[in-house]
Amino acid sequence: MTKIFIDGQVGTTGLQIFDMLHTRDDIEVLSIPDNKRKDPEVRKELITASEISILCLPDDAAREAVSLNADESRIIDASTAHRTNDDWVYGLPEMSQAQREAIKDAKLLSNPGCYPQGFILLVKPLIEESLLNPDTNLVCSAVSGYSGGGRQMIETFEARQQKDTDKLAVQDYGLTLNHKHVPEMQKYTGLSRAPIFLPSVANYYKGMIVRVPIAMELLNQGSANKVVSCLKQKYEHNPFIRIYDCNDQNALEDGRLNAVACNGTNFMDLMIFGNAQQIVLMARYDNLGKGAAGAAIQNLNLMLGFDEETGL
Numbered sequence: 001m002t003k004i005f006i007d008g009q010v011g012t013t014g015l016q017i018f019d020m021l022h023t024r025d026d027i028e029v030l031s032i033p034d035n036k037r038k039d040p041e042v043r044k045e046l047i048t049a050s051e052i053s054i055l056c057l058p059d060d061a062a063r064e065a066v067s068l069n070a071d072e073s074r075i076i077d078a079s080t081a082h083r084t085n086d087d088w089v090y091g092l093p094e095m096s097q098a099q100r101e102a103i104k105d106a107k108l109l110s111n112p113g114c115y116p117q118g119f120i121l122l123v124k125p126l127i128e129e130s131l132l133n134p135d136t137n138l139v140c141s142a143v144s145g146y147s148g149g150g151r152q153m154i155e156t157f158e159a160r161q162q163k164d165t166d167k168l169a170v171q172d173y174g175l176t177l178n179h180k181h182v183p184e185m186q187k188y189t190g191l192s193r194a195p196i197f198l199p200s201v202a203n204y205y206k207g208m209i210v211r212v213p214i215a216m217e218l219l220n221q222g223s224a225n226k227v228v229s230c231l232k233q234k235y236e237h238n239p240f241i242r243i244y245d246c247n248d249q250n251a252l253e254d255g256r257l258n259a260v261a262c263n264g265t266n267f268m269d270l271m272i273f274g275n276a277q278q279i280v281l282m283a284r285y286d287n288l289g290k291g292a293a294g295a296a297i298q299n300l301n302l303m304l305g306f307d308e309e310t311g312l
Contacts, residue, residue: 001028002304005046007065008056010037012147013078016293017054020311044068052076052303054296066108074303076296078111083184085110090188091299093308094121094238103302111299114291115142115199116184118210118283121241122270123189125234131222138195138212140185143170143259144287145206170202207260208287213280224272224279231270239309240290240298244271246279262286266294266312 004027008014021027030050036042047053048071055062055077062079069075082088089106093099103109112120119140126132179197186194219227224246235241244251251257251271261284262269268285285291294312301310 001026002052003028003030003050004300005030005032005050005053006056007032007043007047007053008061008078010034011056012288013292013296014054014056016288017056017296020293020297024311026306026310040064040068044070047071047073047075052300054300055079072107074107074109076109076111076299076303078292078296080113080180080184082108082110083113084187091295092117092120092188093298093302094235094241095124095188100302103299104305106299106303109299109303111292111296112188113181113184114144114208114287115140115197115210116181116188117291117295118142118208118268118270118285119185119195119212120188121235121268122210122212122231122281122283123191125230126219126222126227127190128234129230131219131227131230132214133218133220134190135192136218137193138191138214139198140195140210140212141198141200142208142210143200143202144208144291145204145260146201147206147288170200172198172200174199202259204260206286206288207258207263208283208285208291209257209259210283211280212282213278215278216276224274227272227279227281231272235270240266240268240312242267242269244269246272247274257282257284259284262289264289266290266298266309 006014006017009018022029030046032046047069052074055065057079059079059081062077062081088108088110089102091103091109092112093103127134182194182197228246232243263286266289268283268290271282273280297311301308
């Protein structure tokens with residue numbers, strides 16, 4: 001069996017990846033004793049012994065783990081530390097077939113951020129097909145369940161749910177407009193300007209919606225149906241991407257979009273709603289699934305030469 005080490009197994013993403021891997025008969029997950037989790041020598045031994053190590057760590061700890069990798073074992077890093085580093089392969093296979101091939105051969109792979117995945121997969125095809133100019137000023141708003149903030153945010157929300165739920169209904173953050181995902185969002189869409197990114201966290205565990213509103217005059221001889229056709233053509237051979245027709249009511253529940261409808265899956269739903277003057281591009285997915293652990297497993301499968309959908 002292929003040996004995999006999860007450095008940071010007790011974190012939110014690490015636990016989910018472990019749960020998805022430990023029952024597979026083609027994977028052996030190497031474990032580290034709780035009292036050795038921060039021991040660099042033990043971690044180094046496990047990184048060396050594994051075919052691929054998955055880093056589920058804060059950025060500085062992820063950089064430290066990479067420095068321990070003297071034998072240059074293969075690594076998937078789920079932190080933000082290396083996502084715009086040209087020495088690392090960006091792990092979003094749906095970007096292109098060339099990206100998928102690069103992932104298969106990657107030595108060092110950076111797992112994509114949760115919010116950027118939806119934004120990139122909505123916007124990148126429109127720039128590639130010249131429906132949208134790369135210098136367009138775009139706005140992206142998004143909402144995620146509180147699991148997206150990791151252990152500390154989970155504990156905060158769940159501790160207060162018992163007594164003052166209303167005070168935690170929806171909270172905006174990143175209001176200085178310097179969110180750590182913005183460089184990633186700009187680089188991999190091909191935008192020449194950083195998008196304005198407005199994230200929110202809501203009082204439910206997981207599930208994510210990313211929204212990109214666009215005035216029709218910003219599209220180059222485009223229409224909502226042309227955008228849909230562009231996305232369908234781009235992702236027709238991608239098993240986890242589902243494209244809805246414009247204003248498709250089948251995507252809604254009583255006229256409303258349910259943020260948790262993809263939970264427990266690796267699917268991403270891409271949708272376009274609007275009218276003759278304005279549209280909004282929308283992506284819906286599980287922030288712990290396709291947005292984090294599911295993406296890591298998808299990349300792991302590709303790197304090992306397994307079927308991309310294995311275990312997903």
